[in-house]
Amino acid sequence: MELSVSFFAVRSHSCVPAVTAHSNLKFQRKPLTLRKRRAIRARASDPSQCQETGNGFVLEDVPHLTNFLPDLPSYPNPLQKSQAYAIVKQTFVSSEDVVAEKIVVQKDSPRGVHFRRAGPREKVYFKSEEVRACVVTCGGLCPGINTVIREIVCGLNGMYGVDDILGIEGGYRGFYSKNTFQLTPKFVNDIHKRGGTFLQTSRGGHDTHKIVDNIQDRGINQVYIIGGDGTQKGAALIYQEVEKRGLQVAVAGIPKTIDNDIAVIDKSFGFDTAVEEAQRAINAAHVEVESVENGVGVVKLMGRYSGFIAMYATLASRDVDCCLIPESPFYLEGQGGLFEFVEQRLKENGHVVIVLAEGAGQEYVAQSMYTVDEKDASGNRLLLDAGLWLSQQIKDHFTKIQKMAVNMKYIDPTYMIRAIPSNASDNIYCTLLAHSAVHGAMAGYTGFTVGPVNSRHAYIPISRVTETQNIVKLTDRMWARLLASTNQPSFLNSDEVMLGKVDRAIIEEINNRKITSI
Numbered sequence: 001m002e003l004s005v006s007f008f009a010v011r012s013h014s015c016v017p018a019v020t021a022h023s024n025l026k027f028q029r030k031p032l033t034l035r036k037r038r039a040i041r042a043r044a045s046d047p048s049q050c051q052e053t054g055n056g057f058v059l060e061d062v063p064h065l066t067n068f069l070p071d072l073p074s075y076p077n078p079l080q081k082s083q084a085y086a087i088v089k090q091t092f093v094s095s096e097d098v099v100a101e102k103i104v105v106q107k108d109s110p111r112g113v114h115f116r117r118a119g120p121r122e123k124v125y126f127k128s129e130e131v132r133a134c135v136v137t138c139g140g141l142c143p144g145i146n147t148v149i150r151e152i153v154c155g156l157n158g159m160y161g162v163d164d165i166l167g168i169e170g171g172y173r174g175f176y177s178k179n180t181f182q183l184t185p186k187f188v189n190d191i192h193k194r195g196g197t198f199l200q201t202s203r204g205g206h207d208t209h210k211i212v213d214n215i216q217d218r219g220i221n222q223v224y225i226i227g228g229d230g231t232q233k234g235a236a237l238i239y240q241e242v243e244k245r246g247l248q249v250a251v252a253g254i255p256k257t258i259d260n261d262i263a264v265i266d267k268s269f270g271f272d273t274a275v276e277e278a279q280r281a282i283n284a285a286h287v288e289v290e291s292v293e294n295g296v297g298v299v300k301l302m303g304r305y306s307g308f309i310a311m312y313a314t315l316a317s318r319d320v321d322c323c324l325i326p327e328s329p330f331y332l333e334g335q336g337g338l339f340e341f342v343e344q345r346l347k348e349n350g351h352v353v354i355v356l357a358e359g360a361g362q363e364y365v366a367q368s369m370y371t372v373d374e375k376d377a378s379g380n381r382l383l384l385d386a387g388l389w390l391s392q393q394i395k396d397h398f399t400k401i402q403k404m405a406v407n408m409k410y411i412d413p414t415y416m417i418r419a420i421p422s423n424a425s426d427n428i429y430c431t432l433l434a435h436s437a438v439h440g441a442m443a444g445y446t447g448f449t450v451g452p453v454n455s456r457h458a459y460i461p462i463s464r465v466t467e468t469q470n471i472v473k474l475t476d477r478m479w480a481r482l483l484a485s486t487n488q489p490s491f492l493n494s495d496e497v498m499l500g501k502v503d504r505a506i507i508e509e510i511n512n513r514k515i516t517s518i
């Protein structure tokens, strides 16, 4: 496989520090802390690989087919003959190009974690005419899925001359319960203009053995898997089984989630589109409540454990008085509570708009009604309708206790913000994701997820994107910007925030909610 010995002095699974070509660096670098070293080591267990050099430079590498198929032949990349790329200064990504996980550093800090830069390589490990690829989409919908499908098909065909691409219908279970169909550039030509997934999706049904049996039986050698955290965990299992069986099959994950809760990557595709669509609902709520006396608008947006959509939609709109997200506990009654704030805004402005992420206040809703802990087919907890609950609570409080009638307008655009086609910038983002995945698979990388890290597309070990979930950090500046813009109560004791207790509690809670079985 492509690996520059001079650059990466060590190729090891256990991150042993080594003396390298970088010893002439300008600044003395601090060694990695024991905690960091342990964390990296834990991640370095197969399938991801990790290399650390003496100056604290760490490469968290992705597996390559030659790791378990050392005699695999390579071929010149057909892009060498591509007209489109003929005048590109550097068509191929050098094996030394890496992307830094942290972009803000101090002069004495270790160089830190890096990922392999995504893009076409000089050598490929598949002959174009021998590729049989497949594409599958799993989990919930998200704007842009069809663009990713289209660009995998068009990228494979246009850049690499591959014309055997299968569509797997209806998610993971489609591998073993449905017939496949052929995907051609012509067939997928205008699917990016539609919302949803052209291939259909499902939750549950991941059976690693049955899936890999089918991959093997159908002679598939490149598997493109589009889906969220659950899907990527499934992709890792498929990769491991493929390796165990010694198959020449590249497994590439394309991260998808409307909630923007996938770790490491800058942002998930479709997120901007969803935030934009959410503006329409917020605007409608604002127009409604402005036009009546004591108007209270409640808008419920998606966000199971992460309130990114609600936070960004609030910040973008400026018509929102209060934003409630799962990461930030809130309370209704008493001093500093939501009721007091609503009353104050009604007195000041005559109306109030509240945006609520669906996962916020779940514990209150559960307390107020008899509930059974229901799960979807993938094992994700089914949420209770916090929007409806909150609307009722506000109505009851003002009518019964304050003797003040409010005009409640509850808007639930949950599915509307994700069932739409992606906007222009998401379309371009989806294209880059798809092409990165195609280049990676053709170059023989496997068991990887693609995504932008500090705006540069990289190949990331799957375990890295599934080990934690991205959440809104209450101690980060973005949440402070929101609080400053809405002037809403933080519902937090400032000592707790300062000590970072809040984030820890939330992370623990999220960990407790983690799926243990599917």
Ligand SMILES: Nc1ncnc2c1ncn2[C@@H]1O[C@H](COP(=O)(O)OP(=O)(O)OP(=O)(O)O)[C@@H](O)[C@H]1O
Pocket: 138, 139, 140, 141, 171, 172, 173, 202, 203, 204, 205, 206, 227, 228, 229, 230, 231, 232, 233, 234, 235, 237, 256, 257, 258, 259, 377, 378, 380, 515, 518
């Ligand atoms: N831990 C796991 N191991 C193997 N497969 C999994 C795991 N978790 C989920 N899956 C499979 O991945 C698929 C999608 O999972 P899930 O429904 O949780 O959605 P997701 O990919 O997390 O997307 P999203 O949450 O953004 O809608 C399902 O087919 C499910 O069986």
Ligand SMILES: O=P(O)(O)OC[C@H]1O[C@](O)(CO)[C@@H](O)[C@@H]1O
Pocket: 140, 141, 228, 257, 258, 259, 302, 303, 304, 358, 376, 383, 418
């Ligand atoms: O109703 P569905 O299709 O299971 O999807 C709902 C869930 O999917 C997500 O969009 C992504 O996980 C969540 O925000 C939401 O709770």
Ligand SMILES: [Mg+2]
Pocket: 139, 228, 229, 230
């Ligand atoms: Mg998920």
